[in-house]
Structure formats: structure tokens, C-alpha cells
Amino acid sequence: MKLPRFGVEEWLNVHEKSAIYDIAGVSIDSLTLDELFDLTGTDAQAFFKELAHKKLNYGWIEGSPQFKQAAASLYDHIKPENILQTNGATGANMLVLYALVEAGDHVISLYPSYQQLYDIPRSLGAKVDFWQIREELNWLPDLDELRQLIKPSTKMICINNANNPTGAVMDEPYLKELVEIAKSCDAYILSDEVYHSFSDKKVPAIADLYDKGVSVNSLSKTYSLPGIRVGWVAANRQVTDLLKDYRDYTMICAGVFDDMVASLALDHRDKILERNQKIVSRNLTILQEWVASEEMAELIAPVHVSTSFVKLKVNLDIEDFCLKLLQDYGVLVVPGNRFDIEGHVRIGYCCSTEILKEGLRRLSQCLHN
Template identity: 40%
Template sequence: MVKIQTFAVESWMDKYENDCKYNIAETCCASISIDQLQELSEDKDRTALNTSKALTYGAIRGSDALRSNLARLYSAKGTPLPQDNILTTTGAIQANYLVAYALVNPGDHVICHYPTYQSLYEVPKQLGASVDLWHAKPEDNWMPSIDDLKSLIKPTTTLLIINNPNNPTGAILKRPLLQQIIDIAAEHNITILSDEVYRPIFHSINPLDSGFPPSLVSMGYPKAIVTGSMSKAYSLAGIRVGWIACRDSTIIEKIAEARHYTMISVSQLDEQVAAYALHQNTVHGLLARNIQLAKANLALLERFVLKNDDACEWVKPLAGTTAFVKFHRDGKAVDSVDFCKQLLEKTGVLFVPGSECFGEEFKGYVRIGFVNHTEKIKEGLDAATKFVRRELDDVKLAE
């Protein structure tokens, strides 16, 4: 029987997110309705749903409309990516699972960028692989060391997993580092999976910056696989649409074979909404809305950190929707679980405890999701400031 570890962050969210007053743990850009999506479109005459179409399984690998829009996004600044090199999935969580399910064998060695979303390293373990974590550290602005990566590689290493932009830190692996990763992977014939669900919410780095990271699938390495979804950057978690893209058709075909065992197709209705959102008449307005929301709310979060700098510290995120903030008292890290539980009970503010949901070494850390509706973020952070000033002395210290 497969040994399944508790999925800590999802268990935490499942337990608390529906009863909190201020959800500052949510990692999606503030969700929108189909009506709001249509308002963002430049073509007000187009509708997101064709309700007269028979609800068959539809196109097994994904609709032409959705995959062609995705192919256009991945082809914008590089060699065109054929739509046949894209598979749709039920969210990015299934996309990541399918990549591991198709490519990881018992006895393989997998390296995973860390800290990150737990399933990225737990699923390969469940499939019989040994996994080493490639640690990023706050003193290095959450940038992992390329020398550390080289030291982790074994003759049995088949897969390297990165998360860019990163959850929970909001850090990015910049272009020069990505190129070094590709060079090392190519030398050892290692496949790279890049989870890019928070792309392209780049709120604190200019696209003209020399370090600005392209999608890994646009950097010329055929064994680069990327995954994405409509949930985070595109505010449409409820339609449960994700995807896998790779320039190597052999890899895509292998994943497609594995995909038959886990699903037949993605809902036609969901894919219609996703295709509408990613159409060139809509996607620019949608992303502009979300990047502006991220910038405005990050300014609120930065003020919160400055206001409470005697009790917390961070590495300011460059992209995505999350920040990893460390709370301490008298120079000692607080117990992040006790901190988050007391914060929720006394103020209704929901954070995610880093030590429980991202690794025991992250004592005092909490993940904050700051791209929800601005008024909720402001009110929630104000309530959290009152808690820090009045209640922090009652929070346990980390052991």
C-alpha cells in the first residue's frame, strides 16, 4: 500500500478557510465570476459559454481553442510551441501528479527545489523514488545554490523539480540561474519540471530586467516540462483547469498515456471559460487587473512588516501571490502553529504556519497570501497588527 503523508497545507486550509473572517492564506488572485470575466474582455459581444453545445467528453487532450491560446502565450517570445505539445488537466495539482506518475520509477532519484508545495516532493516518494531537497535559504534571498544542486546529482537522478515563482516565498529563479540549471540538466540528461502556476504575476521585477525569467519551456531545452493553471494568476480556481507543456513530443505522448488512467478529458464548460479568459481579447485585461492588485496589496503588506519590524522580518517577494514572514519575540522564533491558531481565534485572520505546512525548520514562519480583495487584506493586516502588539507575549516560543 502506498504510504501517503498528510498534505499539511491543504489540511490546514480545509480545516480553517471556510470559517475565517479575513482569509490572508488564500494563494489565488482574488477570484472573479464569469460575468466579471466578460467585463474585463475587450469584446463585449463574445460570451464565455456556448450553452447549446452537446456536453460530450469533448476533445480528449484539450480543446483546440484552449490549447491554441496557451500555445500563443508560450510562443510569444521564442520558438512557436505547437498546441499538440500541450495537454489539459484538472488543475495544476493533477498536472504535476501526472508528470511524476508518467516519468518517475521506483529507484529513481529526484531533486526538488525547497521550500515548496508539498506534493511536488511527496508524490515522487509515493512512486518509489528517493528525493533530495535543494534548499533555498532566507539569508540568500531564497536563492538556492547552483553548487548545492551539483552536489545532489546522482547517477540515478532522472527529474529535477523547480517552482518558479515560488510558493511560499514569492522568490523567483532568474534567467541566469535558469540557464545554469538547464546546462547541468542537459549534461546529465535530467528532465526538468517547472511548476509555473504563479506565472506571470511579476509585481516587483520589470520585464526588461536582464534577470527576468522566461517560462522554462521557452529556453530551448527539449526536456523541460512546465505546468500551469487558471487558479492563481488567472483568478479562476473554480473551473479546475490546468495544463502540461513540453517541446519533446515523446514526453508529451508518455504523459498522455498515463493521463488516460486518471481522467478522460477536462469538462467542456471549464475549458470554454479558460479559453475565453486566455483569448487575446481578455487575457491582457485580466492580468493587468491581477498584477495591479498584487502591487497595491504588497504595499499594504510591506507597511505591515515595517510597522511590526520589532516582531517580524521577511525577504520581500518579487512575484506570485505569497510572502513568507518570520515572527519572533525577544530574538526567538514563535511557535508558528500557536501563533496562527491564536490569531485566528482572536481576530478571524487566517495565515498558514510555516513549520507545519512547509517544514519543521521554518520555525516562526507564516505564509501570507496577499492578492485577495484589497479591503479584506487591509482590514486583516490591521487586525493582525493589533494582535502582534497586544497578544504576542502570550504566544508560545518555538522549541
């Protein structure tokens, strides 16, 4: 099993600590514990008293009953026993691919998307075909192209919805058509759903639409808690039972403290979502106003999702430009070549408003200098 370097994560690992204005990350402005307690009306003293009396053993291996119930309530047709807690969505994707994909399988992956979704299947010996996103389709892929890629032997279709890096969203009619295509060859659909759309467009989970749909999610992006590293898989009972066997090889548990924080957040998700909807709406307006005033930038707006993909009119290779932007102006974005698309940058616009405004101002300075 040989994996290439993870382009986006490698870039962030090397550069994010040196940035003054980090507009590369795509979580919605991360919460502190104090902010989480205030937002949810939690008595901090009571929370820590409960934690202090808990044994720091392995805890609930698949996630506590409270966590599994709260995560299951996000879906229409998923029961708590069909939720498996993981080490973030990264751990969830790894678990599903490790368990379901074998050498010689045919896998179709949305491209570009999160790099796990195509490079892990390839490392396992699968034949992977790319289902390309299209700028002319507002960064969605063409379903007719998928029909041409499908084979009777296709084992899995991998998507992330909303898309990373573009923020494009497959809505309910689109997903239902995708499911019909998958049914034609009895393929699984693995859907990384960590990016929540705050628009009015309905975006159901793939696990609710399709019996062989596997939904992956986490607390990192939508719920502003990447620091606790908690995610989950939602799937039918047959898939969940299979994943349990493989999960023993990939992780034991997420941890007692992490489970407590995750359960608290999901139990009060309405408060967090209300807070984060305001951040997305406010900051997306700032980003769009900047693009409208900046002659050297273009944007197909994300569907109220925390990631955006901005086209820049620069003569340099985009990675060289981004290095100059960081070194001379202190601003971090992700160069589009890390997604195999030149001339674009990923901007995580749901950071603090002050950082976003100053980061965009300095980005304009760099563009014009």
C-alpha cells in the first residue's frame, strides 16, 4: 500500500503556523470550550465535575449511547446502532474504503475532491476513474459522463457533498438521479458530507436516499470543533456490521473527553448551526463584495458552504503566487494546483470576519503589486 503525498494537508502542515492571516482553513470559525458552554447554556463547573469523576478508560468503543442517538437524529432512516464513531471524517473515510474496496475493484471518484476518496482506493489496488467537476456547470460534474464511466463491475462511487474545494452542492433531485445510476450496477456510494449547506436547497444524506449509501460526517467543519477529532459513519446494518470488524484495526475509541464534547455539541446543534449560519452569510457577502470590486478575481459562489474556489488573474504559477502572498503579506490560501486546477485558490472565508477582511485586502495588494 503506497500513498502519494496529500497535497492540501502537506501545504497546510508546512505553512499554516507561519500565517498571520489564515484564510485557507475551511472549518467555520472554531469554538473555544468557553464559547461552546455559553452557546449551549452548559454549566462549565458541572461539566468538568462530571468529567473529573469519569474513569479515563477506553469509554464507549463505538461512541456513547448519547452520541450515537444524537448523530442518528441527523438522519431520517438511520438508527443509533447504525452509527459508528471515528477519528474525524478522515478516519471514517479510511475505514469505509479499507473495508469495502479490494484490489481489482472499479471505483469512480468525484475529481477533484478530498484526496482520500481516490488515492486510498488506488493504493488498495482498485482501478479508479475520475468523474470531473465542470466549471461551466457551476463546479458540478455531468451525470451523463458518470453514465459513460459506469461498468457492470463498478464497486463504489465516491463523492463529497458539498464539494471541497468549490462549495458546489448536489441537491436532492441530482442525488436521486445519482442513486439510480448506482443502482444500475449495485454500487456503493460513499459520500463525505462534512460541509453543510446553509442555503434553502435541500441536501439529504446519501444514507437516507440509498440502502447502499454510506454517509460520513464530523464535528470539524459544520460544528466548528476540529480540535476534538470526532466523526462518524452512518450506513445500513449490513455495512455497519462489516465496518465494526475493520474498525478494530483502525482505531479503538475516540476518547472519553472527546465523546462528551461531541455529544454536547450534537445535542445542542441548533444553537451551533444558528451561530454558524450567521457567520457563513455575513462572510460570504464580504467575499462576494470583494470579488465584485477586484478586477483580478472571479468566483462561482459556493452554495452557502464554508469553502470557496476563487479564480485569480496572475501570470505566475499559482503555487508561486501563494508563496509570495504568504511570505510578503502574511496571508495563507491553498493553491489550486493542490487540486490539479491552476489559476485558482481555495479560500476558507468562515474564519473571523476581521481576519477575512484584512486577508482579502492584502490579497488585492499582492495581486496589484
